[in-house]
Amino acid sequence: MNRTHWVAITAVVLALLFAGYATVSSAWGGEPAAAATPTRESADAGFARDMAVHHQQAVEMSFIVRDRTMNEEVRRLAYDIANTQANQRGMMLGWLDLWGLPKVESGTEPMTWMDMGMHMPEGALMPGMATAADLAKLNTLSGRQAEVFYLQLMIDHHKGGVHMAQGCVERCSVEVERNLAQGMVDAQQSEIDLMTDLLKKRGAAPRA
Secondary structure: OOHHHHHHHHHHHHHHHHHHHHHHHHHOOOOOHHHHOOOOOOHHHHHHHHHHHHHHHHHHHHHHHHHHOOOHHHHHHHHHHHHHHHHHHHHHHHHHHHHOOOOOOOOOOOOOOOOOOOOOOOOOOOOOOOOHHHHHHHOOOOHHHHHHHHHHHHHHHHHHHHHHHHHHHHHOOOHHHHHHHHHHHHHHHHHHHHHHHHHHHOOOOOOO
């Protein structure tokens, strides 16, 4: 069984575990039943849908750079990001299934569940996300150039992710989802610091 299959299986298992936690918590009075079944317009559902898309791009970029460089430090970071975000994506999609809500909300713009307050470059779907042109460029680079561009893209991506996750911490009603969002804030900020140091070692800096 290859690594992609293991990631997918792990994501499903974790989603089921978290879904079970939410159900048991409600049944035992740990959390009101209403909080465990958000509406499709809620911050809980909006965050789960949008962050699942956001995470998928991080996974994609991380697998691209693993094929474009032999540097073990960057490859290890890329694998950690891909594995973590694929698992978290599985949890969020699992919650949407548990709540009986669609994974894609047709006719609704991304990020309608929170007040943006963050500039997005032309062609980017959500805060921090790379454009199609960015991804095409990453696919043409190799070695140090690929490492630098990946780190720059991923710092922007994490900054956008932190912004979105903080929005869930402030707006989401399901406790286990708020806890996951706070974990994203903490972990991704730590990774931003690490990636900034990796850029400095390569004589580069985050994009303005």
